[in-house]
Amino acid sequence: MLALSHPQTKKQPIHCTNRSLHCSYCLISMKMVEETNQPEFQSSASTTVVKRKSSWPSVLRWIPTSTDHIIAAEKRLLSLVKTPYVQEQVNIGSGPPGSKVRWFRSSSNEPRFINTVTFDSKESSPTLVLIHGYAASQGFFFKNFDYLANNFRVVAIDQLGWGGSSRPDFTCKSTEETEAWFVDSFEEWRKAKNLSNLILLGHSFGGYVASKYALKHPEHVQHLILVGPAGFSTAESDSKSELVTQFRATWKGAILNHLWESNFTPQKLIRGLGPCGPNLVRKYTAARFSPKYSAEGVLTEEQNRLLTDYMYHTSAAKASGELCLKYIFAFGAFARKPLLNSASEWKVPTTFVFGSEDWMDYKGAQEARKKMKVPCEIIRVPQAGHFVFLENPDGFHSAMYACRRFLSPHPDTQPLPQGLESA
Numbered sequence: 001m002l003a004l005s006h007p008q009t010k011k012q013p014i015h016c017t018n019r020s021l022h023c024s025y026c027l028i029s030m031k032m033v034e035e036t037n038q039p040e041f042q043s044s045a046s047t048t049v050v051k052r053k054s055s056w057p058s059v060l061r062w063i064p065t066s067t068d069h070i071i072a073a074e075k076r077l078l079s080l081v082k083t084p085y086v087q088e089q090v091n092i093g094s095g096p097p098g099s100k101v102r103w104f105r106s107s108s109n110e111p112r113f114i115n116t117v118t119f120d121s122k123e124s125s126p127t128l129v130l131i132h133g134y135a136a137s138q139g140f141f142f143k144n145f146d147y148l149a150n151n152f153r154v155v156a157i158d159q160l161g162w163g164g165s166s167r168p169d170f171t172c173k174s175t176e177e178t179e180a181w182f183v184d185s186f187e188e189w190r191k192a193k194n195l196s197n198l199i200l201l202g203h204s205f206g207g208y209v210a211s212k213y214a215l216k217h218p219e220h221v222q223h224l225i226l227v228g229p230a231g232f233s234t235a236e237s238d239s240k241s242e243l244v245t246q247f248r249a250t251w252k253g254a255i256l257n258h259l260w261e262s263n264f265t266p267q268k269l270i271r272g273l274g275p276c277g278p279n280l281v282r283k284y285t286a287a288r289f290s291p292k293y294s295a296e297g298v299l300t301e302e303q304n305r306l307l308t309d310y311m312y313h314t315s316a317a318k319a320s321g322e323l324c325l326k327y328i329f330a331f332g333a334f335a336r337k338p339l340l341n342s343a344s345e346w347k348v349p350t351t352f353v354f355g356s357e358d359w360m361d362y363k364g365a366q367e368a369r370k371k372m373k374v375p376c377e378i379i380r381v382p383q384a385g386h387f388v389f390l391e392n393p394d395g396f397h398s399a400m401y402a403c404r405r406f407l408s409p410h411p412d413t414q415p416l417p418q419g420l421e422s423a
Contacts, residue, residue, distance in 0.1 A: 062274040062275065063271055063274060063277070063316050064275060064278070064316075065312070065313045065316045065317055066317075067164065067317070069313045070163065070164045070313045070314055070317060071087075071115075071164050073139075073306075073309050073310040073312075073313045073314075074087070074115075074137075074139050074163070074164060074310060075087075076306050076309065076310070077139045077142055077306045077307060077309075077310045078117070078139065078142060078145075079306075080142055080302075080303065080306065081119075081142055081145045081146055082146050083119045083120055083145055083146050083149040084119070084120045085117050085118060085119045085120065085145075086117070086118050087115070087116070087117050088116050088117075088118075089113035089114070089115060089116070089164075089165075090113060090114045090116050090189055090192050090193060091111050091112075091113055091192060092111070092112050092113065092114055092160075092185055092188035092189050092192055093111050093112065093188060094109045094110055094111055094112060095184075112160060112165075112166040112168060112185070113165060113166045114157050114158065114159075114160060114165050114166075114185065114186075114189045115138070115157065115158040115163055115164035115165040116155065116156070116157050116158075116189070116193070117138060117155070117156050117157075118153070118154070118155045119145055119148075119149040119153075119154040119155075120149065121149055121152060121153040121154065122153075125151065125152050125153045126152055126153065126197070126199055126222070126403070126406040126407075127152065127153045127155065127195055127197065127198055127199065128148060128152035128153065128154050128155070128198075128199045128201060128403075129155045129156070129157070129195070129198050129199070129200050129201065130154065130155070130156040130157070130201050130202075130203075130206075131157065131159065131186075131200070131201065131202040131203070131206035131207075131209055131210050132156075132157075132158070132159065132162070132163075132203060132206050133202075133203040133204030133205045133206045133207070133228075133230075134204060134205035134206075134230075134322070134324075134325070135266060135267070135315065135322065136162075136203070136204075136206075136311075136314075137158045137162055137163030137164070137310070137314045138156035138157055138158050138163060139163070139307075139310050139314075140203075140307075140387075140389075140390065141156055141389060142303075142307070143303075143389065143390055143393045144389050144393055144396065144397065147393070147397045148397075148400070151400070151403075151407055152199070152403075155193070155195070157186075157189065158314075159182055159185070159186070159206070159209065159321055160181065160182065160185040160186075160320075160321060161181075161320030161321020161322070161323075161324075162314065162320070162321045162322070163314045164314075166320075167317060167318045167319075167320035167321070168320060169320070170319070170320050170321065170322075170323040170324070172323075172324070172327060173327075174327060175327050175328060175336045175337055177327075178324045178327040178328055179212050179328070179337075181321075181324070182209045182212070182321075182324070183209065183212050183213050183216055186209065186213055187213070187216075187217060190220060195220075196219075196220050197220070197222050198220055198221050198222060199221075199222055199223045199225065199403060199406065200213065200214060200221050200223070200224050200225070201224075201225040201226075201227065202224075202225075202226055202227065202229065203227040203228060203229075203389070204227070204228050204229065204230050204360070204386065205230050205324075205328070207226040207227060207228065207229025207230060207231070208229060208230045208231040208328065208335070208339065210224060210226065210229075211224065211226065211229065211231065211339050211342075212339075214346075214347075214348045215342055215345060215346070215347075218347035218348050221348045222348075222349075222406070223348065223349050223350075223351070223402070223403065223405075223406070224348045224349070224350040224351070225350075225351050225353060225400075225402055225403075226350065226351070226352050226353070226365075227353045227354075227388060227389065227396075228353070228354055228355065228358045228360045228386050228387075228388065229339075229352065229360065229365075230329070230333060230335065230360065231328075231329075231335035231337075231338060231339040231340075232335075232338065232339050232340050232364035232365055232367075232368055233334065233335075233338070233340070233360075233361050233363070233364035244331070244332035244334075248331060248332075256331070257331045260325070260326060260331045261326055261331070262326075263323055263325065263326045265319070265322045265323065265325060266315075267315045267316070267319060267322050268319065270312070270315050270316050271316055271319075277312060277315075277316055278308075278309075278312045281308055281311050281312040281315065282308045282312075285299075285304055285307060285308045285311060286304060286308075289304065289387075289390065289391075292385075292391075298387075298390055298391050299390075339368065340364060340367055340368050340371075343367075343368040343369075343370075343371035343372050344371045344372070344373065346368075346371075346372045346373065346374050346376075347374060348374060349374050349375040349376070350372065350374065350375075350376045350377075351376070351377050351378075351379065351399075351402035352365040352376075352377070352378040352379065352423075353379050353380075353381065353388060353396070353399045353402070354378070354379070354380050354381070354388070354423070355380070355381050355383075355384030355385045355386060355387075355388035355391060355392065356380050356381060356382045356383065356384060356421070357383075357384065357385040358384070358385055358386045358388065359385070359386055360386060362378060362380060362423050365378050365423070366378060366423060377402065377422065378422065378423040379399045379401075379402065379416070379420050379421070379422060379423070380420065380421040380422075380423050381395035381396055381398075381399055381419075381420060382395060382419055382420075382421070383395065384396070395419060395420065398417040398419065398420055399417075399420060401414065401416065401417050401420070
């Protein structure tokens with residue numbers, strides 16, 4: 001297994017001028033295999049240097065990836081973006097001050113880094129921070145960066161243990177420790193970047209993390225945008241829970257439940273296939289983003305090729321953040337500590353955005369809204385599923401109407417854009 005780390009070096013940001021939890025285990029792991037059989041089937045320091053490099057050429061390695069491969073794949077994908085950006089590795093130290101949970105439990109105080117891209121914008125633009133979902137990275141927003149950068153100072157990160165960020169050994173043993181891994185590392189990143197008054201947008205599992213962060217640090221968040229967020233439904237309230245219970249009683253369900261509790265992730269499957277892993281990811285992305293919502297399909301041939309390459313390298317690298325799965329969610333993607341139970345403690349205005357075909361149930365958000373004491377709206381985007389920002393980017397951009405009080409001199413007079421539905 002390739003060990004990846006980020007040694008501390010002098011700041012060397014890349015200037016580019018060219019320019020989830022997605023589902024329950026049986027959807028993100030076994031469904032990946034099934035779909036492949038279908039016919040279409042920084043602050044103080046930064047680095048992109050690999051501490052330990054394999055002497056074997058990529059084509060001869062069992063897992064043909066490395067940190068360099070991740071950053072290079074990211075750069076190729078972001079070449080589709082026209083807005084200039086800066087990529088940097090932001091030093092967040094070895095652990096939050098005073099915390100009993102270390103991000104990397106060892107005798108060393110080796111610093112960790114959060115891979116960050118910041119897009120050019122007007123100085124007066126409000127700051128929008130994007131947090132990706134499970135099994136994803138910040139590059140998944142490549143279709144949205146240009147539009148968003150016209151109105152915001154856009155900053156996108158790879159969460160600790162994902163993408164091009166540091167990948168410490170994941171040693172958390174509880175839900176509390178796992179939440180601290182993501183929330184506290186994000187807070188250290190925010191302090192290192194000296195940011196505040198954030199509009200914080202999280203997708204899927206990233207929505208869970210963003211919500212937990214806003215509950216702990218509401219003073220730094222102006223507005224919370226949760227796109228297909230995980231964690232708002234409970235096993236008792238979700239209509240799918242009975243089906244999950246019935247499925248778990250079958251032999252297939254029992255096996256999948258055991259794999260879930262054993263923390264067997266989809267990424268382990270990709271690594272296990274070695275040099276065949278890229279082909280599995282290629283077939284998966286072709287099937288996952290097939291022409292479902294429009295005749296021309298979600299991705300062009302070039303976009304699919306670049307996203308597949310990026311997804312492979314970010315998935316096949318050392319296991320780290322992905323191992324959060326069983327500690328945050330029970331089998332069926334039901335949060336062990338549902339956000340619905342914390343809705344009455346909400347202190348930040350919130351907007352939920354769901355694709356009309358999103359498997360995440362927007363009714364959980366409706367239940368949360370009943371308990372919230374802050375402004376809350378729920379927007380549904382047509383012709384889109386869980387990846388609403390990829391599947392219907394124009395509709396997703398219209399849903400940024402949620403930020404009208406930051407962008408419009410008369411926000412109360414702005415109607416909901418045509419085509420969107422208020423739930």
